Amino acid sequence: xxxxxxxxxxxxxxxxxxxxxxxxxxxxxxxxxxxxxxxxxxxxxxxxxxxxxxxxxxxxxxxxxxxxxxxxxxxxxxxxxxxxxxxxxxxxxxxxxxxxxxxxxxxxxxxxxxxxxxxxxxxxxxxxxxxxxxxxxxxxxxxxxxxxxxxxxxxxxxxxxxxxxxxxxxxxxxxxxxxxxxxxxxxxxxxxxxxxxxxxxxxxxxxxxxxxxxxxxxxxxxxxxxxxxxxxxxxxxxxxxxxxxxxxxxxxxxxxxxxxxxxxxxxxxxxxxxxxxxxxxxxxxxxxxxxxxxxxxxxxxxxxxxxxxxxxxxxxxxxxxxxxxxxxxxxxxxxxxxxxxxxxxxxxxxxxxxxxxxxxxxxxxxxxxxxxxxxxxxxxxxxxxxxxxxxxxxxxxxxxxxxxxxxxxxxxxxxxxxxxxxxxxxxxxxxxxxxxxx
Amino acid sequence: xxxxxxxxxxxxxxxxxxxxxxxxxxxxxxxxxxxxxxxxxxxxxxxxxxxxxxxxxxxxxxxxxxxxxxxxxxxxxxxxxxxxxxxxxxxxxxxxxxxxxxxxxxxxxxxxxxxxxxxxxxxxxxxxxxxxxxxxxxxxxxxxxxxxxxxxxxxxxxxxxxxxxxxxxxxxxxxxxxxxxxxxxxxxxxxxxxxxxxxxxxxxxxxxxxxxxxxxxxxxxxxxxxxxxxxxxxxxxxxxxxxxxxxxxxxxxxxxxxxxxxxxxxxxxxxxxxxxxxxxxxxxxxxxxxxxxxxxxxxxxxxxxxxxxxxxxxxxxxxxxxxxxxxx
Numbered sequence: 044x045x046x047x048x049x050x051x052x053x054x055x056x057x058x059x060x061x062x063x064x065x066x067x068x069x070x071x072x073x074x075x076x077x078x079x080x081x082x083x084x085x086x087x088x089x090x091x092x093x094x095x096x097x098x099x100x101x102x103x104x105x106x107x108x109x110x111x112x113x114x115x116x117x118x119x120x121x122x123x124x125x126x127x128x129x130x131x132x133x134x135x136x137x138x139x140x141x142x143x144x145x146x147x148x149x150x151x152x153x154x155x156x157x158x159x160x161x162x163x164x165x166x167x168x169x170x171x172x173x174x175x176x177x178x179x180x181x182x183x184x185x186x187x188x189x190x191x192x193x194x195x196x197x198x199x200x201x202x203x204x205x206x207x208x209x210x211x212x213x214x215x216x217x218x219x220x221x222x223x224x225x226x227x228x229x230x231x232x233x234x235x236x237x238x239x240x241x242x243x244x245x246x247x248x249x250x251x252x253x254x255x256x257x258x259x260x261x262x263x264x265x266x267x268x269x270x271x272x273x274x275x276x277x278x279x280x281x282x283x284x285x286x287x288x289x290x291x292x293x294x295x296x297x298x299x300x301x302x303x304x305x306x307x308x309x310x311x312x313x314x315x316x317x318x319x320x321x322x323x324x325x326x327x328x329x330x331x332x333x334x335x336x337x338x339x340x341x342x343x344x345x346x347x348x349x350x351x352x353x354x355x356x357x358x359x360x361x362x363x364x365x366x367x368x369x370x371x372x373x374x375x376x377x378x379x380x381x382x383x384x385x386x387x388x389x390x391x392x393x394x395x396x397x398x399x400x401x402x403x404x405x406x407x408x409x410x411x412x413x414x415x416x417x418x419x420x421x422x423x424x425x426x427x428x429x430x431x432x433x434x435x436x437x438x439x440x441x442x443x444x445x446x447x448x449x450x451x452x453x454x455x456x457x458x459x460x461x462x463x464x465x466x467x468x469x470x471x472x473x474x475x476x477x478x479x480x481x
Numbered sequence: 482x483x484x485x486x487x488x489x490x491x492x493x494x495x496x497x498x499x500x501x502x503x504x505x506x507x508x509x510x511x512x513x514x515x516x517x518x519x520x521x522x523x524x525x526x527x528x529x530x531x532x533x534x535x536x537x538x539x540x541x542x543x544x545x546x547x548x549x550x551x552x553x554x555x556x557x558x559x560x561x562x563x564x565x566x567x568x569x570x571x572x573x574x575x576x577x578x579x580x581x582x583x584x585x586x587x588x589x590x591x592x593x594x595x596x597x598x599x600x601x602x603x604x605x606x607x608x609x610x611x612x613x614x615x616x617x618x619x620x621x622x623x624x625x626x627x628x629x630x631x632x633x634x635x636x637x638x639x640x641x642x643x644x645x646x647x648x649x650x651x652x653x654x655x656x657x658x659x660x661x662x663x664x665x666x667x668x669x670x671x672x673x674x675x676x677x678x679x680x681x682x683x684x685x686x687x688x689x690x691x692x693x694x695x696x697x698x699x700x701x702x703x704x705x706x707x708x709x710x711x712x713x714x715x716x717x718x719x720x721x722x723x724x725x726x727x728x729x730x731x732x733x734x735x736x737x738x739x740x741x742x743x744x745x746x747x748x749x750x751x752x753x754x755x756x757x758x759x760x761x762x763x764x765x766x767x768x769x770x771x772x773x774x775x776x777x778x779x780x781x782x783x784x785x786x787x788x789x790x791x792x793x794x795x796x797x798x799x800x801x802x803x804x805x806x807x808x809x
Contacts, residue, residue: 249615364594
């Protein structure tokens, strides 16, 4: 087990325990051993990490990423994805089932967990498929995957068009207390759209996906959930109407949770202009009004979680005609500064951010973390909110480079990521190493 | 004011002065096609490549005739006979072509934005000959030239565009050009093909009679028979009952109304034969003007490319142009 480490001089933001202020955090035996007012003392023999001016947070958890292994190792591997996660400040990441083979069996779940253990960086939580082969027809062996260690089920990337299957999935997954994570898109409405339907799609001559495609499915699934019970988590809300549907459902006490991505609270459909394939994602980037509604949803707790939907793709899959380009962008390494910027612009508290990026994902997935209480797992993220850096995709840890933020100046970066009491990422060390190799 | 762009990707954002200059240039080339020997040496030694990923008869023929009347060498490639059929990417195909040092590439492609994609990645001028449902700039230029010839002006005219506005690249280019040149637009079609955002471009109506009432110009769009079965309208027969331009529908238009159609026409579907062949039809003028417009575009773009290449000693000096949505 790792030795003691004292994280000294930072500001702890630990909303699960009502702590927000200058504290030193002592970590021992993989657990949080003490959180104390700064007093200059240091535990004998403890390694001291000075983080003056930085934020000390319970390890961030990204509950929505695509790590692509097995099957699409040319886009990302569990190793490169876990490295991108810790570099972005995530001590844990949940990975979606749309690999090849699909994670619809205990064997694939076990493979992912074993690979993650070998890599030994971020905690990697497999999400199992709802349906066999993501075909949307028959339930996958959710119970077998549950025994193998999945934390949720999802056909993410594929909406579950079959409402009868969706109903049974909600009912059946409840037996294992597993949330059903849904990509909400009514396919017959979305048709072959490639971006938001509106003024920009009209101007560019691209086929549109109306907001109604997302909202219609959310309405259906909330209605089902009211009948079935169980747990529904709606991935990547992108429209004002979607936020409103979730808000109303929560008011009625329906057990629904929801997430938003940094790109959906940062960018609008205008980013597609010039046929920028790095602005192509599903759900698509929407309008300013939708961006504002998503931010409002985060501010008032309608949206529980910020998740990246990290979706690495090879250059050749993006450097092509817009309608042929694949959907999605990488997000693990840009989430923290984008969230900080959004919070500052929209007057959202740091406590709310940490709740959305650590506390709530831990609660929804039922995994350790989300807290710096004494005795908790020592998953810690240290963020320097002032650190300025410029996104250069070629320098990121992800294997892929599909980001719409290339060249953008960012404020704030995770400088230390600790998993189970062990420091697995240090931005300065990475920078030095980079200089050395240059 | 000259046309200071390297590519012709679309007409959105092209200024009124530039459009007027393009039309003036085209008008000055018309006379060449009237000569007994229809050939001038203007583009001698230039190579023009047409790369067509969609079937086309008249647009390609029109570009080819335009290039040949200017003495350019013209190479014609279509997706069915090129490497595209073997799965080569658009980027690889274009890079290979560009390495052969053509002076212009004319691209028709089913994907909106394909010419923009190429323009950002190859050195030679790209001329958009139709990209998906986005733009078809030379078609709108020849429409504008035809209207200007017949009416003496474009400013202040009422132009009705009738048909599948949603999917039509001809409609988009016409909207961008004619609005910039000062026409008032009416967009006419079934509501399924008139998204609400169209209001920004002109008045919209699903009543053909109302749409053409008092119009100076009616632009009919070809209705794609493939749309049938996609629920934009029940059947072509029913579509034509409501949107076929007949003498009766035309009765409310100005007495000197002119009718344009980009072709190929579905006679009896969107336009009645007696209208297509009637005195108001300027469809054959459009075809003739198409050659003049394409001569002008080739002249302005293919010529300049050479001049620039001579000046640039290192190709790297010309930084890869950024993706542009309008005209490069």
